[in-house]
Amino acid sequence: MLKHEDNETLVRVGPGTPMGTYFRRFWIPALLPSELPAPDCDPVKVRLLGEDLVAFQDSNGRIGVLHERCPHRRASLFYGRNEDCGLRCVYHGWKFDVDGNCVDQPTEPPGSTFKDKVKQVAYAAREWGGFIWVYMGEAAHMPELPELEWATLPPSHRWQAKWTYAANYAAGLEGELDSAHTGFLHDTKTPATDMAAAMAEATTYWAGDKAPALTVESTDYGFYYGSRRRYADDKFYWRVTQWLLPFFAIIPMPKWPISCRAYVPIDDETTMVFNTTFNADGPLTKEDLLPLEAGIGPAPELIPGTFQPKLNASNHYGLDREVQRTKSFTGIYGINNQDRAVVESMGPICDRWNEHLGTSDIAVIAMRKRMLEEARALQRGEAPKAAADASLYRVRPLDIIAPIPDLKTLVSLHQARMQAAKRAA
Ligand code: FES
Numbered sequence: 365m366l367k368h369e370d371n372e373t374l375v376r377v378g379p380g381t382p383m384g385t386y387f388r389r390f391w392i393p394a395l396l397p398s399e400l401p402a403p404d405c406d407p408v409k410v411r412l413l414g415e416d417l418v419a420f421q422d423s424n425g426r427i428g429v430l431h432e433r434c435p436h437r438r439a440s441l442f443y444g445r446n447e448d449c450g451l452r453c454v455y456h457g458w459k460f461d462v463d464g465n466c467v468d469q470p471t472e473p474p475g476s477t478f479k480d481k482v483k484q485v486a487y488a489a490r491e492w493g494g495f496i497w498v499y500m501g502e503a504a505h506m507p508e509l510p511e512l513e514w515a516t517l518p519p520s521h522r523w524q525a526k527w528t529y530a531a532n533y534a535a536g537l538e539g540e541l542d543s544a545h546t547g548f549l550h551d552t553k554t555p556a557t558d559m560a561a562a563m564a565e566a567t568t569y570w571a572g573d574k575a576p577a578l579t580v581e582s583t584d585y586g587f588y589y590g591s592r593r594r595y596a597d598d599k600f601y602w603r604v605t606q607w608l609l610p611f612f613a614i615i616p617m618p619k620w621p622i623s624c625r626a627y628v629p630i631d632d633e634t635t636m637v638f639n640t641t642f643n644a645d646g647p648l649t650k651e652d653l654l655p656l657e658a659g660i661g662p663a664p665e666l667i668p669g670t671f672q673p674k675l676n677a678s679n680h681y682g683l684d685r686e687v688q689r690t691k692s693f694t695g696i697y698g699i700n701n702q703d704r705a706v707v708e709s710m711g712p713i714c715d716r717w718n719e720h721l722g723t724s725d726i727a728v729i730a731m732r733k734r735m736l737e738e739a740r741a742l743q744r745g746e747a748p749k750a751a752a753d754a755s756l757y758r759v760r761p762l763d764i765i766a767p768i769p770d771l772k773t774l775v776s777l778h779q780a781r782m783q784a785a786k787r788a789a
């Protein structure tokens with residue numbers, strides 16, 4: 365369980381909150397490049413950390429991310445005209461460039477300098493690793509973009525998607541740090557041919573031992589945790605998951621491709637998940653892509669034209685009780701739909717003070733504790749170490765059958781395998 369006040373600190377991400385201030389020290393995935401496909405394209409609404417924003421690509425190809433409401437009389441700039449290197453409000457024609465400067469104010473008399481006194485809030489934006497990232501903190505603290513392995517691979521080696529999660533970011537992230545659920549929630553008799561090879565192999569291991577032993581090891585970037593399952597011949601099946609501050613998890617699989625997900629807070633009660641499924645050794649194959657596009661793997665099928673999953677609480681995630689009786693533990697199709705069903709069922713902000721946590725929850729407990737420590741340290745003036753060193757993010761998870769019983773020894777033996785190469789993007 366978590367005390368009510370600690371839960372509040374963990375989940376509130378708006379401006380001025382301890383956790384919101386912490387998140388604003390990191391670059392945040394915000395959009396797919398396809399949402400801003402060309403200079404002077406349609407502006408799009410983005411909500412991040414409880415702030416309503418509008419993003420656009422100007423005539424020179426620069427990306428602007430502005431507060432949505434016009435500083436004149438607060439109309440939405442989403443309705444604005446994206447033209448001649450700026451976004452022009454349609455109410456009275458004031459115009460703003462990507463840096464938030466007011467560059468035209470046609471309702472003021474010629475020669476007026478009033479426009480020089482008006483500035484719209486504007487955030488830095490960069491395209492990196494197949495996403496558009498936004499930095500919402502003070503310019504003086506802007507870090508480098510994190511050197512996550514997938515961000516430095518050619519586009520052919522990765523498959524990316526984003527979708528909404530009707531829950532606070534921490535609840536989604538907790539699902540990634542909870543190896544014990546895989547043997548239940550994702551237990552299925554789905555023929556292996558329907559799934560990515562890595563996923564099909566993994567599900568048989570998950571089911572082999574339903575009570576994995578968990579160990580967490582803290583690092584400067586967050587932590588890694590190992591789940592150890594019994595396996596034949598005095599061997600163990602180890603899954604070592606990487607958690608990278610503030611919201612990334614890289615999930616181990618027996619073979620490529622693997623997935624990294626970022627749980628980006630839209631606000632306190634909703635999250636945008638940014639998924640990258642990748643193979644560092646080569647391009648994704650047709651076989652890799654089929655289950656990804658069919659919604660069986662890490663990403664759900666979406667309602668066309670939106671980032672909303674088709675299967676959601678309004679249709680009970682497609683729950684089929686007959687399938688639940690005969691074919692899968694849940695009766696819900698696809699790993700992602702299964703995950704969202706249980707996580708969203710906890711409510712938009714989980715009442716963690718009513719939980720009863722067991723030994724299988726130690727990575728979840730460690731994540732909450734670390735997030736609270738990080739946010740409180742920043743309140744005391746201690747800058748986040750993870751934001752200061754982009755190279756910390758060059759790590760991989762590990763999925764291995766080995767006779768080693770303890771995590772530290774296992775990781776020291778396989779250090780080279782858990783380190784990603786330095787590559788220029
Ligand atoms: S409200 Fe935007 S120009 Fe007046």
Ligand SMILES: [Fe+2]
Binds near residue numbers: 550
């Ligand atoms: Fe899951």
